[in-house]
Structures are given as C-alpha cells and as structure tokens.
Amino acid sequence: MDPHLLRTFVTVARTGSFSAAAAHLGYTQSAISQQIAALETDLGLPLLHRRPVTPTEAGTRLLEHAEPLLLRLRAARADVLRTAALPAHRLTLAASPLALNTRLAHRLARARAAQPRLEVTVRTCSRDEVSGQVAVGEAEIGLADGIAAPSDPLRLPDAGPITTTGVSEEELLVALPADHPLAGRVGLRLADLVDARWLQTTLCPVRRLRDLAGDGFRVALDYTGDDVHTVLNLVAAGHGLTLLPASVLPPSSVSASAVTSAFPASAGRGVPLSAPRLVHRVELLHGALPDGPAARLAADLSG
Known part of the structure; x- marks a missing residue:
C-alpha cells in the first residue's frame, strides 16, 4: 500500500469530509477522491461510506493499522536524519x-x-x-x-x-475530599474502592484501574483536560476519587496547619495506596x- 494513499485515507476518515481533507493536505477534492478510489481498488474493498463520510468495517480495520504504520515511517525518517543533525542549542x-x-x-x-x-x-x-x-x-x-x-x-x-530510562518514582495517593470518611485512613487498598465513584482523567484513566483491580470503578465524571488544579477542585467538591503522585497534594496524616504542599488542604487530601504496590513513574x-x-x-x- 502506498503511504501517501494511506495518509489521505486517514485524513479523510478523521475529518469526515473529502473537502476538509483536501484543504488540510493541499490537494483538490477530485485528487482526494482519486486517491481513495486507488486505495480501494488496490485492496478490492470499499473503505469509506460516502454519505455521510464514515469508515466501512474494512476501513475501520485499516485505520487501526494505518496510523501506527505512518508514525513508524515518520519515525524512521527522523531517526536517519538525526545521524546528520548538527548540535543545536x-x-x-x-x-x-x-x-x-x-x-x-x-x-x-x-x-x-x-x-x-x-x-x-x-x-x-x-x-x-x-x-x-x-x-x-x-x-x-x-x-x-x-x-x-x-x-x-x-x-x-x-x-x-526510542531509548527509555526510568528517572523518577514516587508514592501514589488516593485523592479524596478533605471531609471524606476515608480521609483519615493510614492507607487504602484499591480493591476496597471498586464501588466508589471515580474521575475519568488523562492523569489516571479508569481503564487502568480496572486492569489492576478488576471490574467496577464507576466513572462519575469525565474530565478531558490535564490541569491538576481542576482535578483537585473536582475531587474536593465530591465529583469522584482519583490517584495522584504524593508531591501533588498533602497526605491525610499531615495536619492542615503543617501542610507545605503547593495546594491548600481544602483542595483535597491524599491517603497512601497500600495495595497493590504501585508508583507514579x-x-x-x-x-x-x-x-x-x-x-x-x-x-x-x-x-
């Protein structure tokens, strides 16, 4: 399969429009249509419904492969070019x-x-x-x-x-409202919190908790941003629990007057996660x- 045709297919599928894909890629709309037709002819299967523009079953399967393939091609190009790159400041x-x-x-x-x-x-x-x-x-x-x-x-x-190296690990805390009945505990087990209401965040995806401790972990609110202040405010207001690294919020064992965290105690408290043994890495x-x-x-x- 031609990578250029794959890129066009991914762009059309993601934008849901031949004209939007044409504007994004700098082609005419007729050129986009010809490229999609060429890819469909190569595979012998329709990849896109036309009205509305959505992937067929075959197109959905191709999308699962196409984006990682295109990323690997771009990564290969970048890796080769790094060998000739001059030191930059x-x-x-x-x-x-x-x-x-x-x-x-x-x-x-x-x-x-x-x-x-x-x-x-x-x-x-x-x-x-x-x-x-x-x-x-x-x-x-x-x-x-x-x-x-x-x-x-x-x-x-x-x-x-890509070379990966672990550079930091710290304790995880269960983030709770300051007046939560469990806020005074010395530690909490994740298995004991499967019936609690949780925040779905990019910082702590609920699916990861389910991988670790099984089913449960009801999503009470889905927050799609990445601002930790907002997450703490949602926790403090009772919208749900989450896991955060210890450096982000004060532990429940520290009195409010002794808290030196960057966040006030009213923004929530943290109880160490005692089991399973997990860290923020x-x-x-x-x-x-x-x-x-x-x-x-x-x-x-x-x-």
Whole structure:
C-alpha cells in the first residue's frame, strides 16, 4: 500500500469530509477522491461510506493499522536524519502533564545553568503523544509519566527506535475530599474502592484501574483536560476519587496547619495506596542523540 494513499485515507476518515481533507493536505477534492478510489481498488474493498463520510468495517480495520504504520515511517525518517543533525542549542522537551515534577524541574534548572546558551521549550501533551513527538523528531527529548509497578516500564506505544530510562518514582495517593470518611485512613487498598465513584482523567484513566483491580470503578465524571488544579477542585467538591503522585497534594496524616504542599488542604487530601504496590513513574525518552547539548541534557535529566 502506498503511504501517501494511506495518509489521505486517514485524513479523510478523521475529518469526515473529502473537502476538509483536501484543504488540510493541499490537494483538490477530485485528487482526494482519486486517491481513495486507488486505495480501494488496490485492496478490492470499499473503505469509506460516502454519505455521510464514515469508515466501512474494512476501513475501520485499516485505520487501526494505518496510523501506527505512518508514525513508524515518520519515525524512521527522523531517526536517519538525526545521524546528520548538527548540535543545536534550541531544544524541545515534550512532557506529559505530571512528568516534570519538582525533582526533574530542578535537574532541568541545573542542566540549563551548566549550558548557558541552551534554550529549552517545554511542550505539554499526552503520554502517547510524547513518544510520537520524540519518534518523529518534533521533540528531542520527552518525559512521560504514568502508573506502574515499582521498576516496571510504562506501557508506551511502539513508535520506533526510542531509548527509555526510568528517572523518577514516587508514592501514589488516593485523592479524596478533605471531609471524606476515608480521609483519615493510614492507607487504602484499591480493591476496597471498586464501588466508589471515580474521575475519568488523562492523569489516571479508569481503564487502568480496572486492569489492576478488576471490574467496577464507576466513572462519575469525565474530565478531558490535564490541569491538576481542576482535578483537585473536582475531587474536593465530591465529583469522584482519583490517584495522584504524593508531591501533588498533602497526605491525610499531615495536619492542615503543617501542610507545605503547593495546594491548600481544602483542595483535597491524599491517603497512601497500600495495595497493590504501585508508583507514579516518569520515563525519559529520546532517539539517537549525537554528542552535544541534547545528549548532555538527557544525561543530566537521567540523574
């Protein structure tokens, strides 16, 4: 299958319009129609319903393969070009919402102090987007965070030849309203919370909890953003529970007057997750880095 035809198919399927795909890709609408027809002829199957423009069953299956294939092709191109890239002092660091924690922010500060000419742009995106941006060369370095067993790697999408290194692990807390009946507990087991109401967030997907502890974990509210202040406000107002790293909110064992967290105690309290043994893990991602500022920054962030 021609990658150019695949890219056109993915764009039409995602935009739901031949004209929108034409505008996005810089072709005429008739050229888009011809490319889709050529792909359908190659496979011998219709891939798109025309009115409205939606994938057929075969088209849906092809979409599942096409996007990872196109990503791998872009990653291969970026990986080859890195071998000839000149050292640059302007770098992009892609980071998922809770990846750049206090410890890593201080490491970044020390790295910049050691390289005064270094200019770093920090770009926040989803965990899966971090690996994709690193793979295709849109970011030289990435930091991805997620929930994992101690020392276990994160489940990141296969985006090509990327080096991953664990750079941070910290305790997970169950985030509760300050007046919640369980807020005074020393620890909580995830299995005991399957019937609780949970927030569905990009920071803590409910499907991940189900993978770890079985069915249950009702979604009380779906929050599609990545702002931790908003998540804490939703928790404090009783919209649902979630899991957050210990550095984000004060533990319930600390009195309100002694809290030194960046967030007030009224924004919610945290009870340590006692079982299963899980941590908030951050991994450093990068492709092949020639000796230079990017390689030194990666080494500094590693520890």
